[in-house]
Amino acid sequence: MTTHSALIVDDEPDIRDLLEITLTRMGITTHTAADVTTAKALLEKHQPQLCLTDMNLPDGNGIDLVHWIQQHVPNTPVAVITAYGCMETAIESLKAGAFDFVSKPVELPRLRELVNCALKLSEPEVQASTSSDEPGLLLGDSPQIRKLRNQTRKLARSQAPVFISGESGSGKELVARMIHLQGPRCSGPFIAVNCGAIPSELMESEFFGHKKGSFTGAVENKDGLFRSADGGTLFLDEVADLPLAMQVKLLRAIQEKAVRPVGDTKEIPVDIRVLSATHKNLVELVQDGSFRQDLFYRINVIELAVPPLRERVDDISLLANHILERIAREYECPAATLTPAAIERLKSYQFPGNVRELENILERAFTLCDDERIGAEDLHLNGGVAPAGSMPTEPVESPVASSTDEPLVPDGEIDLEGYLESIERQAIEKALEATRWNKTAAARRLGISFRALRYRLKKLGMD
Structure with missing residues (x-):
């Protein structure tokens, strides 16, 4: 020992x-x-x-x-x-x-x-992770990404709060996860929360938990995000979206290393490391009074900037191949490759949505290409025009329309994503039934590639 x-x-x-x-x-x-x-x-x-x-x-x-x-x-x-x-x-x-x-x-x-x-x-595993230049989650060979990996290794050895800045889709959560995985808290939980996605009236309960019966709907005790992250790392994404009232309570919880659940009378100690991020300019928000200066200084002890994808063009080819291999594994399809022209087209694109946009572009191209090669025309980066082959070439009976005059979209609140998914599911089922479950013929009937049909079957859980 x-x-x-x-x-x-x-x-x-x-x-x-x-x-x-x-x-x-x-x-x-x-x-x-x-x-x-x-x-x-x-x-x-x-x-x-x-x-x-x-x-x-x-x-x-x-x-x-x-x-x-x-x-x-x-x-x-x-x-x-x-x-x-x-x-x-x-x-x-x-x-x-x-x-x-x-x-x-x-x-x-x-x-x-x-x-x-x-x-x-x-401990050997922590020393190894903070001394090697293994890419981990941060793929790339550009000077910018190598510098970023080196910074994350150093920061992983500290417990200092880190503020991660960068554009939307640039990989801020990946950076936070790498800091967690390379540090002494790697065996503890990593809890990521989008601060802008929580309704303001539920924020205190979501962050600090609540006691059963403390308010209408509190049918059981709840730990909250801080206590769920105990012994690990809490990543506050889009921290700039927190309302001022919640910023005060968050500051106290971070400083006191303790939280008080809604409806409780005592504080409960928590042992967490706080990492935060936003794509907004926090300095400007502090100046205009929408973000508390004391909280800014508390979470921004060390700032780490994530470069946008357009500033590390040399990484695009490596990232694209990695994304395509992952998509192929997820949907159990043969892997696709990019032609040299497609790679050059990607390198000349500005990527306002950064790595997240690259993933979306490649996922769309993967489903629409007819073979295992994605050409520049398959990327559809000019915008505005629907991709060729994305619309049926043969008339397909509407899966929801009937002889009645009922509206296609029902009145009142609807789950649009779920509703559109149900339409897609019914259209695919009709095509498969009409072709006696011949997927190649069904894909042709739907006006999409066989690969696109396999992708959609997997995505919808119909495979």
Whole structure:
């Protein structure tokens, strides 16, 4: 069994003793120092798996020590002990490269969580994931994507809140997931939530949970997103869409590392790392008063920018082939390849929707091409014109129309996506029945390719 070691740096003997006793009971070998000079010597000699340092020391401060550790023993995570309520100092230490922080008076349960999380960084699987240049989820060989992968590996070793900026569809959630998977919380949950998709009246319950009977419809207890992410990572996508009232409650939950479910009287501690993202300009939103400045500083400790696809054109071919292979696996069809002309057409396109748009373009082209090769004309990037072959060439009896004069679309609220899917399903069933379930003939009757029919059968669960 590997024995872990830690360095405790504090000029107050009582604090040193408390921390030493706590860590020793956790089975950790401890070394102590009362000043920066002694700490540096011990760090070089022992290279411990963790350093806990006070902010104010006789010959320097904790921030200076954090900087020194980043340069000389970068594999040793360092946590800073700050004065109670001094959030500016805590954020400064995180920006300097600290793994995490803990406030005085030190709460021992919180300290143990921090120590256990930091020690996981020395585990072989975490070290391997943060030292290799494996692409993981972030595919590409361009300088921009290599830089991004390097940044995610470094940030994975920290517990600092990261704000991920970038255009819609550029892959912000993938970046957040990579930070989670390469860090000490990789065995814990990764909970992603689109803040703009939650109705404002349900936000508090969705984030913090509720007690049974706390409001009409609360028929059972609910944990909420924060508690569901306990021990892992909570990714707040489109955080700019949060209303101001919810921003206040979110800030408190992040700072106190605790939540109070709706209808409850006590707070419940949570151990999570918060990552956030939006395609909007948060600085402008802070300036116009629609986003709280204090929350901005709390979630934007470190900003990570995801480049748009048009700025890494060299990655398009690799990404496209990967997407086509995935589509083929999902729909159990032979893989399609792009012609050189199709690749050049993709490289010259601006991709306002980024990687997500590339996926949509290729999925459409995959279903409409007649063989296993996708040409430039199959991409339909000129817009405005319906793809050739997308409309039936033979008359197909409407699956929903009848001799009555009932309207095609019913009155009142409808699930449009589900309604259109039902029309498609009925049209396919009619074509299959008319051709005695000969898929090739049914595809011809529907005016689509055999590949397109197989894709739709799989998508609709009719295969």
